[in-house]
Amino acid sequence: MFRAVTTVDAALRALDELGPGAQVIAGGTDVMIQRMTGSLSKSEPLVHIGRISEMRGVSLGSESITIGALSTHRDIRTDPILAAHLPSFVQASSTVGGWQTQEVGTIGGNVCNASPAADLGAPLLMAQATLVLVSSGGERRLQAADFFLGRRQTALEFGELLTAIEVPIPAPGSWETYIKIGRRSAMEVAIVGLAARFVVDGAVSAARLAFCSVAPRPMRVPDAEVSLVGTMLEDEAIAAAGRLCASAVSPIDDQRATASYRTSVVPRLVRQAAEACRSELV
Numbered sequence: 490m491f492r493a494v495t496t497v498d499a500a501l502r503a504l505d506e507l508g509p510g511a512q513v514i515a516g517g518t519d520v521m522i523q524r525m526t527g528s529l530s531k532s533e534p535l536v537h538i539g540r541i542s543e544m545r546g547v548s549l550g551s552e553s554i555t556i557g558a559l560s561t562h563r564d565i566r567t568d569p570i571l572a573a574h575l576p577s578f579v580q581a582s583s584t585v586g587g588w589q590t591q592e593v594g595t596i597g598g599n600v601c602n603a604s605p606a607a608d609l610g611a612p613l614l615m616a617q618a619t620l621v622l623v624s625s626g627g628e629r630r631l632q633a634a635d636f637f638l639g640r641r642q643t644a645l646e647f648g649e650l651l652t653a654i655e656v657p658i659p660a661p662g663s664w665e666t667y668i669k670i671g672r673r674s675a676m677e678v679a680i681v682g683l684a685a686r687f688v689v690d691g692a693v694s695a696a697r698l699a700f701c702s703v704a705p706r707p708m709r710v711p712d713a714e715v716s717l718v719g720t721m722l723e724d725e726a727i728a729a730a731g732r733l734c735a736s737a738v739s740p741i742d743d744q745r746a747t748a749s750y751r752t753s754v755v756p757r758l759v760r761q762a763a764e765a766c767r768s769e770l771v
C-alpha cells in the first residue's frame with residue numbers, strides 16, 4: 490500500500506491509522522534500496538510525504554535559519570541563505586551521490602536514516618542544530634546531539650515526523666567547511682567526513698569539529714576543540730588537535746576502508762580545514 494499525502498496533518502493521521510509498521514518515504518533513495526535488499530519489509534505500507542510543500546524550503550530568522558526537512562540536497566546546494574551563512578551544509582549536500590540523488594534525496598531522509606556515513610549529520614552536529622519533531626500528540630525539539638543514538642538509530646518515535654531543522658546563525662568571525670574523503674568525487678558515501686567551524690577574533694575564540702563515518706553516529710571531539718581556543722591555528726596547535734581527534738574516533742573496517750586508514754585520515758582533515766581557515770581569517 491502506498492499513501493501519498495500533501496499536508497503534515499494528513500501524514501500524521503495516516504501514520505496513526507496504519508500503525509507501527511508504516512514506513513515514511515520522502516525521496517525514497519534510502520527506503521527503496523532497503524526494501525529491495527530486504528533490510529526493510531516490502532509488505533509494509535508506505536506514507537509518501539515528498540509533496541508536503543510546508544516542509545520544504547529555507548528561511549532566515551533573526552537568530553536562526555530554518556531548513557524544511559523535505560528540502561532536497563539540490564535545494565540546499567543552491568540556496569543563497571545557506572551559501573551566505575552555513576556553507577558547510579552546502580558543501581555537504583553537494584557531495585551526496587550524483588545529481589539524480591541530490592534532486593530527490595532530502596536532508597530529513599539523510600538525517601532520519603542515520604547512516605554513520607550520512608554527510609549531513611556532521612554539519613548538523615557541528616552547528617548545534619535543533620530538530621523539530623511533530624506527532625499527533627504535539628511537537629518536541631531535540632538537539633542534534635540527542636537525536637543520533639547509534640548506527641541507524643535515532644530518537645524519532647513511531648508516528649513522528651521530522652518537519653524542520655533549525656540552525657543558529659553563526660557568530661561574526663565564523664568560518665566553516667565540510668570536507669569529505671571518498672574514493673570518488675560523486676556517487677560515493679564518506680570514508681571520513683569533517684564539518685569544522687572556527688570563530689576567529691584575532692585568535693580562535695571557539696572551534697567545533699564534527700566527524701562522520703568514524704563512529705556509529707556523528708561525533709564531536711570537545712578536547713580537540715578546546716585545545717584550539719586561544720591559538721592562531723599554528724602548525725603545532727593543529728597537529729595537537731589532530732592527534733586528539735585521532736585518539737577519540739572509533740571507526741570500523743568495511744568494504745570502503747579500514748579502521749586504521751580512517752584514523753590516519755582524521756588529522757589530515759583537521760589540518761586541511763584549519764589551514765584553509767588560517768589562510769583566510771587569521
Ligand SMILES: Cc1cc2nc3c(=O)[nH]c(=O)nc-3n(C[C@H](O)[C@H](O)[C@H](O)COP(=O)(O)OP(=O)(O)OC[C@H]3O[C@@H](n4cnc5c(N)ncnc54)[C@H](O)[C@@H]3O)c2cc1C
Nearest residue numbers: 515516517518519520586594595597598599601607608651
Ligand atoms: C546512488 C546513491 C548515492 C548516495 N550517496 C550518498 C552520499 O554520498 N552521502 C549520503 O549521506 N547519502 C547518500 N545516499 C543516501 C541517500 O540518498 C541520502 O541519505 C538521502 O538524503 C536520503 O533522503 P531521502 O529523502 O531519499 O530519504 P528516504 O529514503 O525517503 O528516507 C530515509 C529514511 O528516513 C525516514 N524519513 C525520511 N524523511 C523523514 C521525515 N521528514 N520524518 C521522519 N522520517 C523520515 C524514512 O522513513 C527512512 O527511514 C545515496 C543514495 C544513493 C541511492
